Amino acid sequence: MSKVTLTINDKKVQAEEGTTLLEAARSAGIEIPTLCYHEKLTPQGSCRLCTVEISRGQQPSRLVTSCIYLVEEGLVVQTETERVIKGRKMILQLLWARAPGSQVIRDYAVKYGVDREKFEVSSNFCILCGLCVRYCAEVKKKNAIGFVGRGSDRQVMFYPEIAAQECPQCGECWKICPTGVLPSNYAITRVPHFNWPVNPFFPQYDGK
């Protein structure tokens, strides 16, 4: 594999061909916020928080998701332009309105100085990042949890018939859920006579 050189935030960065902008930036110590990215999983570019601005020569700059876009020789990347920040703030505001109880959103909201009063908040907890869904499908290959519904009705759900078989021995998705609320989702699905594993966040839901 050959190496390519690109510029991220005015810093020359070398990266292996085939790596993403996000990986290249992080390896150079440049932090880009993400919600739906996980190093073990195929990136899907759905939270849009990792969007950066790229340009090349005289071409007008454009926005791309750094978790998917691959490094290119001579590419100029800016991770914190005004255009990028404006979008990130709005995305965080929108997610805040959906899941105000989520700690990861709270932390980012503070960092980016998000106006939390902008939208009426609802009482969801899940931010629909899909880490659990992809972890179960790609790493565990069980598909015990998935998305149901479309658009603003989308939600994450355990499929009881698979979850009852697979989840008691596993529970790994709980640990990667950035909101920490997945176990309560699971508790709603649980079937009483199964022996459930201990919930790391809410030990009272150990099924006993």
Place this chain on the structure above:
Amino acid sequence: MPILDSPAKLEKFREEILSHRKQEKPCVTICSGTGCRALASEEVARTLVAEIEKNGLKDKVDIRRTGCHGFCEKGPIMVILPEDICYLQVKPEDIPEIVGTTLKEKKIIDRLLFKDAAGKSIVHESDIPFYKNQSRTVFGNNRFIDSKNIDDYIALGGYSALSKALSQMKPEEILDEIKKSNIRGRGGAGFPAGLKWETARNAPGTTKYVIVNADEGDPGAYKDRSLLEGNPHGVLEGLIIGAYVIGAHEGYVYVRQEYPLAIENLGIALEQAREYSLLGKNILGSGFDFDVSIQQGAGAFVSGESSALMTAIEGRVGEPRPKYIRTAVSGIREKPSNLNNVETWANIPFILNKGADWFTGIGTKGSKGTKIFSLVGKVNNTGLVEVPMGTTLRHIIFDVGGGIPGGKKFKAVQTGGPSGGVIPEKLLDMPVDYDEMTRAGSMMGSGGMIVMDETTCMVDIARYYLKFLSEESCGKCVPCREGIYQMLKILNRICGGKGKEGDIELLEEISGVVQEFSLCALGQTAPNPVLSSIRYFRDEYEVHIKEKRCPAGVCKSLISYYIDPEKCQACMICARSCPVQAITGEKNMVHVIDQEKCTKCGTCIEVCPQRFSAVTKLSGEKVPAPVHQKIKVRK
């Protein structure tokens, strides 16, 4: 059944068909598109068959159930050839007269003819203003072809472009011709088809796919449906040529399940093409193999997006993915996959037969050829319209469409479906092409044109489209899922009389981010209905917010129905018709609407006799206190 294993055999077969068809033999064509079928054209056709047999004319008259003629407003349509006599709104009970008078006595029945504005009867289909003002090319053959009979298509020169392509042209020559024609995608975005083909052709790999996108999902649009139903071989011929250029041996037609007639007719077309050796192994003896399968979609709007459509074909949930690597390079199962819209494919045989120069002679600088539009809404002649690119909106809506019904005033036209926007009266003289539409804040989209008159509220229209989009967004990416949801909440608030100062600016702010940060074109274009209506009708938004008034009288929370005591004649009609018994009244006493009970359905205003016109719609003003008084009898 002929096996057409060489171009010469195709030509010979075509001559054979034509020799059996005598020009002078009368042929009655009955439109059997979805529109006419809904108006019972099949019953008309069956009655005609029976009547013709009864009169012993079975061998003297041909009957043909054709594809959509386009003038859906006046269906069922019947055209008698070769005289081109066009009868509109034909009912089964008209059939004996048609057979007796027109077919036997060769006389015309005046009452079934089209009447122009001056009341003059028009005999020939081609003289009717709706047709006369169009340039029918791609859609033109529909009315001559029995969609279920491949011979009809071949008789009209069908598959001659394919035969030319396979026997006389190298793939690169065809590609050059398509690139030279500069045809842009008819599905909405207008990407040059030739460039896409070239990318797919040059992409590494031996397994490649070609796809027909027939997932037409815009509210009000049905041109792809009518093309596929009416002339499936036209689309198929274009697809085979494309496959030959790109080097694909497998093709898909992705068509929504809600189009049963299109699926049926396409299925028949595929079977017939296979029987004739126009599909399958060794097409026309050229050594080129290619076959097509139909993939039915379950009606998700987002599945019309190319990457989502391809994931759906793979058997997964139809969700888009970022296209930093084009689908023409990595599409279905990561193989090069070239997707074009139904209408784009249907254009290809014409370009090859008539040449790229002919094609570029039609249209504007950046948009060549003709374009089919679904003209619907508040317009006299609802139907499918094909005009050269660059035709003005005024020509389409007023000359072809016959203007606005009921003497109402034109307000705006919504183009491009949920991804498009509204275009106001001052831009009626705008030539319609890809670039002008985008400049006006709308887009070509899949060719929907919804005409709106003065009784349409632009805020309510924006809300309608956002509601559609919030339900049809796949929900994968945050800006589209959450942004559209919040915008819809704001629009609901404005229409509900709870709009706040700053709401318009907030809508614009969210729109900017949804456009720039969404993953696919659905989200990137979703704010268009809102932004274009704010751009051209900002005052309507402001009146809703500041004065709590809906000028068009549409938004239920902002209107009240009121019976004018000066005009009411106590006829009891409204009181009896009110579905929630909100109207009190008795003989000789002015009727009164209980505003608490009223659900604002508008029944009272509809049933109040026109000579009284006592019910009025109020918006932004207080409803006068109810009176208990005797009516003032009008002389």
